[in-house]
Amino acid sequence: KFGKTESGNVWLDPRYTSPYKFYQFWLNVSDEDAERYIRIFTLLDRATVEALVEEHRQAPHLRTLQKRLAEEITCMIHSREEYEKAVEASAILFGGATSEALHRLDEQTLLQVFEGVPQFRIARAELGMPFVELCAEKTQIFPSKGECRKMIQGGGVALNKEKVADPMRPATEEDLIAGKYLLVQRGKKNYYLVIAE
Helix, strand or coil, rough: CCCEEEEEEECCCCCCCCCCHHHHHHCCCCCCHHHHHHHHHHCHHHHHHHHHHHHHHHHHHHHHHHHHHHHHHHHHHHHHHHHHHHHHHHHHHHHCCHHHHHCCCHHHHHHHHCCCCCCCEEEHHHHCHHHHHHHHHCCCCCHHHHHHHHHHHHHCCEECCCCCCCCEEECCHHEEEECCEEEEEEEEEEEEEEEEE
């Protein structure tokens, strides 16, 4: 284990700190820590480290050091494949990832990425209902069907990272991620997980 964070410790064992959270930990260290850690925890040669530090100082907002640190350590501890999964998972939450990327996530990673977002449960038999009903009646994602329709018309609603154009579009089995989840996005930053049981 290493260091203290709000959620406790960071562990090398994936049972205690998932590769996604492990990657996020290194990605979110301060500039000073990144400069120190890249020298201690990676096997990069001095010239490479100095070049990265210089590049980072020229444009700190790009977080070059943190990205390389997170890549090196995650690959070393978990694997290149786990690192790529973590990058893809991060893009889903913070970037413009696609519906295909979302459908490639395994259940464990999906739940880690969307930890803390509001969750609603529906009966599997209710799949097939119009999207607007799902969002305004079966869950509390929208307070009313009218508000849901209005936001859909404005292009502000997505199901599994794809804009919803028709409020009457059914939410079906084919939409499910990992066989049981629907990800509804309202506006840019509000995510909701609907679990079909």
